Amino acid sequence: MNGLEKIESKYYRNDIPDFKPGDKVKVNIKIKEENKERVQTFQGIVINRQSSGLNETFTVRKISFNVGVERTFLVNSPMIHSIEKVNTGIVRRAKLYYLRDKIGKKSRVKTVEQ
Amino acid sequence: MVKAIYGKKVGSTQIYDENGSALCVTAIEAKPCKVIQVKNTTSDGYDALKVGFGEVKEKNLNKPKKGEFSKAKVEPAKYLKEIRLTDSDNEYKVGDNIDVSIFNVGDIVKITGTSKGKGFAGVIKKYNFHRGPVTHGSHSIRKPGSVGMCSTPKKIMKGKKMPGRMGGERVTTPGTKIVDVLLEQNLILIKGSVPGAKGSVVYIRKV
Numbered sequence: 410m411n412g413l414e415k416i417e418s419k420y421y422r423n424d425i426p427d428f429k430p431g432d433k434v435k436v437n438i439k440i441k442e443e444n445k446e447r448v449q450t451f452q453g454i455v456i457n458r459q460s461s462g463l464n465e466t467f468t469v470r471k472i473s474f475n476v477g478v479e480r481t482f483l484v485n486s487p488m489i490h491s492i493e494k495v496n497t498g499i500v501r502r503a504k505l506y507y508l509r510d511k512i513g514k515k516s517r518v519k520t521v522e523q
Numbered sequence: 524m525v526k527a528i529y530g531k532k533v534g535s536t537q538i539y540d541e542n543g544s545a546l547c548v549t550a551i552e553a554k555p556c557k558v559i560q561v562k563n564t565t566s567d568g569y570d571a572l573k574v575g576f577g578e579v580k581e582k583n584l585n586k587p588k589k590g591e592f593s594k595a596k597v598e599p600a601k602y603l604k605e606i607r608l609t610d611s612d613n614e615y616k617v618g619d620n621i622d623v624s625i626f627n628v629g630d631i632v633k634i635t636g637t638s639k640g641k642g643f644a645g646v647i648k649k650y651n652f653h654r655g656p657v658t659h660g661s662h663s664i665r666k667p668g669s670v671g672m673c674s675t676p677k678k679i680m681k682g683k684k685m686p687g688r689m690g691g692e693r694v695t696t697p698g699t700k701i702v703d704v705l706l707e708q709n710l711i712l713i714k715g716s717v718p719g720a721k722g723s724v725v726y727i728r729k730v
Contacts (some may be wrong), residue, residue, distance in 0.1 A: 411533070412533045412534075412550055412552055412708060412710055413533055413534050413536050413550055415708065416536060416538065416548075416550060416705070416710070416712065417536055417538070419538075420538055420539055439543070441542075463536065463537050463538070463545075464537055483545060485539075486539065486543060486545070487539050487543040488543035488544075
């Protein structure tokens, strides 16, 4: 283990579940307001997961009041309170950017029945 | 108290601060520098500490260098450099170690190193000139343009910015913050970038 890896190892999180593009996830985000801290949830489909190491990010897309909303998070960010996997999707690509052009029923992703 | 040390650039990475925001940091490995000679105004004309750092096999040193280390009775080092002092009264003696503990988190430091060589570069890359028009029959897309006047003064002015070798020169950062000091690993984490390639020697001094 070289110097850089040792520095980085301190910042990796072990409590993040495995999830892939196509999965529906619930991201609980810490929000600081002056001295108070509260948790806000952002639920949607993971459409992208890229980079590696501490730089790894994922993008979650949801439809809010008929408007598509996307947010990108750092996987190992301390600002994420927790991530819950809601269901597993069946998709054939790594980047689900085609969902941006779909509306209504066509914007759904097939899921694995558990 | 000396507030300067020599080290080697390890590389850059990203960490998180206490607010949860991502920070770009550069790690510098500064193993203890051994004092080999204490220079003072009366005998040498200026105040400085001569320090040695970096591992080296003794057989790879020439006789004059070997002599310096044997005179000071310290282990041989790869590099011999000086740390300038502002006044002659300091507590350092020959054989003492200077390590990363001289720095604290939050200190503002200047870092000097040799920048990466860029080879023969044009004026756009080297001096941030603007480019010319790309279309309408233009032949001066990345050219420097006019370099001077006509029959007066009949020459190109000295110091005119021209294409040429870029990089590979001594660069000092204007002042960056120390994010973390890891004593047991002899590492200093500095916010932002540091001149030079990985493994190159850098000089860190407190402003």
